[in-house]
Amino acid sequence: MSVLTWITFASLAAWLWLLLCQGFFWRTDVRLPERTDPEQWPPVAVVVPARDEAGVLPSSLPSLLAQDYPGRAEVFLVDDGSVDGTGEVARALGREHGGLALTVDSPGEPPPGWTGKLWAVRHGMALARARTDAEYLLLTDADIAHAPDSLRELVAAASSGGLDLVSQMARLRVSTAWERLIVPAFVYFFAQLYPFRRINRPGARTTAAAGGCVLLRWEAAERAGVPDSVRHAVIDDVSTARAVRRAGGRIWLGLADRVDSVRPYPRLGQLWRMVSRSAYTQLRHNPFLLAGTVAGLAVVYLVPPAAVVAGALTGDGTPLVAGAVAWAVMAGTYVPMLRYYRQPLALAPLLPLTALLYLLMTVDSAVQHHRGRGAAWKGRTYARPEAAP
Template sequence: MLIFRVLAAVASLAWVWLALARGMFWRTDVRLPRGRPPHHETRGRGPQDETRGRGPRDETRGGTPPDETPQTAPPEREPQRWPTVAIVVPARDEAAVLPDSLSTLVRQEYPGPVRVILVDDNSTDGTRTLVASRWPAVTIVDPGEPPPGWAGKLWALTAGVAEAGEVDYLLLTDADIAHRPDSLASLVRAAEEHRLDLVSQMARLRVSSPWERLVVPAFVYFFALLYPFRWSNRPGTRTAAAAGGCSLVRRSALERGGGLAEIRGAVIDDVALARVLKGSGARTFLGLADRVDSIRPYPDLGTLWRMVSRSAYAQLRHSLALLAGTVVGLALIFLVPLMSIVVGAATGDVPTLVLGAATWLLMAGTYTPMLRYYGQPWPAALAMPFTATLYLAMTVDSAVQHYRGRGAAWKGRTYTAG
């Protein structure tokens, strides 16, 4: 079984490269920056050198991960003048979650001028009536149906940005995102102190149901694998990413990048926005959240499947070649190690067995920090081959739906491009 021994060796080398040279994507200590500027110590270094010459927890800067010992953080400086902020919330049939999310935005402990704008994107579930009756201070905007070529969320955000007027910052946040009382102040403080034009946080998703516990941490893990946060946060690199659920954008930087019209048809709007802003010279930051949580439930595999598959093929730019490469790559790095163990044990091929086991453990080791961030037990990392198989099937299904004309479907709208 020489072929399996070769495949096992290739998979093992691939994982060594991923663990050491892919921007330390598996670490969970990229948090909201504080103290030294987030780019100061990494400029000019390779991804494998980012931790050289400092302590193992020096990069937390803005929230100690649950799995690490707290340490004394540098004091935060208050802005001399707290900038004006408009919080823009696009909402399409979100009456079920707004009581637990919008309420956290109207109660933000922000020392400067701030207003909340909810864009009612043609809801049919009483979203407008609910907001008007419970939060009279919230401005409600009706954007109308999006014109051809516009994604619904981006059309709604455009209407909210227009309503905001001349403010210093825009907080673009989804209707299912709940913010701690100091969330906005922390975002603005980071942007001002570090001269950032985009400060984005990957909201902590729900992990209540069994399927959420299996799929959700892997979703963030795979996102970080595609877009290593450290690479995205470094000026001058091609990697650019953001999390649409929580993105604080400097208004002047958004205008300099051409506004939301530049990405009007994007399905993965957060990554597209980060690319446009970074391409125009903006300084961006993406990290895991400590003060921002998603409250949207995904109680079963079907809802999670739709969440992933609606944008997976768009992530591959609707390319069959990229789809084929992704399927082969996922199979090689996630499935071959486990298959090598089975084949090695069945045939008595010790080298194949050892290579497969060592690679499986390395794979699980890179996943463990994300599981700990989500409060899940580390043995769950051993199920990564199974979880990766699910994601492979979701990606293939995303392509199938695209070619059936269903594209990226969301609440009655379907997008076939972007």
């Protein structure tokens, strides 16, 4: 058999393994677990780190202030050095909409060794500790809009299941052509790397969270040393979940039904920066992991369509059939995510094109890191963890 045929069979074997043995990552039915209302609703502090978010706050902050929560809850928005009037916009929205009590404050620039977001979270937690006796923290990004019962459902799920961290992967905005091509695949690839069903098993090694919506038991946060123990983490949600699990906490992660990101990514360049800023960090800044990832993406995602084309041109039916089957399995596993995002199923066969874009974004992430511009976001560039004080 030709080299192409062997590689195509390897790709097909990889897809059969992914289909059956990778925690059924492709299923989208992992939603909040069964829950009952607690006898007494615990107090909650909602901490929102925000840097230059004046444009999205009118679509997100009112949804937090309007939470229908039976217990005591208070919102702490921490302005992380914004230059666009984020703090003023937040205060105006608080006066206009009312609802939950809102505190807006700023901690100043983060000290060496801290990311801006985690420094803001630390400041918000300190404000909450001084003002409330909260049993839970809701850590949510400034671009996340919550349904009125979101906080109630999160707390009920945590208290019913004895969970220390409950996280929902917010439904990202999908409106433009580039968002349709790239955004559902972002969540698909995340679930492939961190299968939700595995994460939710007690004591599982696979651990992750989605930073846009994390409900954290305060006692578990203190036991894990959060946020100080993860202060330099660029991928702070996964690092936080790992710290909580290492400290003996129970973790749950799933897809959201009524928690949505309102941040637009209408152009390819914006989506590219969103992915590339942390892709090489995910690979621990390791060139060997980068090379393995690029090779793996090529074999798993790019070989099937290439084999179909090559087989059709040369008349060799073996790679054509094997490539077509692998491509069909690939597209079939992507269909549930497209349905979740209410997108045309015709996008499923285009997943190899999307994977090629992610491959290029990952390589670009490594290039930018080696040029000293890695992990750059909103005017800040963060050092590798081993280089941070």
